[in-house]
Amino acid sequence: MASMRRRKQAKDEQLTASLLDDYDALEAEDVGPAVQQQQQPARAKAPGLSSSAIILHPGEFNLQAFVASILAWWQRMFGACFGQIFSYATHLWPVPQRGPELSLLQAERLQQLRDKVAERFDIASPSHQDSLRRLWNLAFSGEPCTALKTPRWKDMGWQGEDPATDFRGAGLYGLDNLIYLAEVHPDTFRRLMDKSEGTRATWEYPFAVAGLNLTWALSELLELHAPTGAAAAAAAASSSSDSASGQGPRPPRGATGRAFLKLLAESDVAFEELYCAAYCLLDATWLEMRASYMEFNAVMKRVKGEVERALASRPTDMAQLRQRLLAAVPGAAAGWD
Structure with missing residues (x-):
């Protein structure tokens, strides 16, 4: 779109380092406090x-x-x-x-979230292809999606012509959250994708891939990923015990995950709304730090810290969480729809 005021988003031919790590290969040194506690x-x-x-x-x-x-x-x-x-x-x-006792509603929604996080993106799946086309139609209204491999995807903030290569360990839920942002908060989606506000770096973070990264980071904080290593063995033993006693999914052990349980009981889109607010915070933090592509991890680390602090304040509902989260950085709440 010629009218879009945006800087270059990092592409494979300019920067070879992928913004989204292969999370399946990550070790314990980069996990959040909630996972370390687990x-x-x-x-x-x-x-x-x-x-x-x-x-x-x-x-x-x-x-x-x-x-x-x-x-x-x-x-x-x-x-x-x-x-x-x-x-x-x-x-x-x-x-x-x-752990904390879960209500039936909390247990059901927690398990649903974990199932969503666990589902891998599969480009061979017709339903997954439909989700990509759905996001295309939301981003490029009136422009038909004629191919799933095209340079046009880069204008949405994918790092190459084939978005399927950018998912890595992020899963289908990362795509679902981008679609939710576009459908429920369309003005915010457009502002973030077009990078229409603030003084931008020459090399900007790629919008779509950053969204996948954010889904992963939040689900890690809230202990929605399947545990690995020693934690997996402990979880398996706990699951066997829970199954024998008729209990539901294991509750989060960290303070951040436990604080989220209350919000989860209040809203079935608590994660999605947290994601949308956190994306606004990410962009505002990016501008405040005057960051460029290679500093994305530092920006993400700060955003995760702010999410932890906002949840630690025990907000009573999603509106209060969003207010406290967006108050962390000046300008973060601007343009929220």
């Missing part, structure tokens, strides 16, 4: 155990819980003398950590 070993302390209690909880007798509570009491009394012995004993009889 990967820490659980302490062998019974939840709700007071200094004088021996029985963990009333109800059906549980030998493991009973022995663990006896050991915990005995260790408080004589741990100074027999610390190593009791440390070994409590290792043999660990007490399961209890």
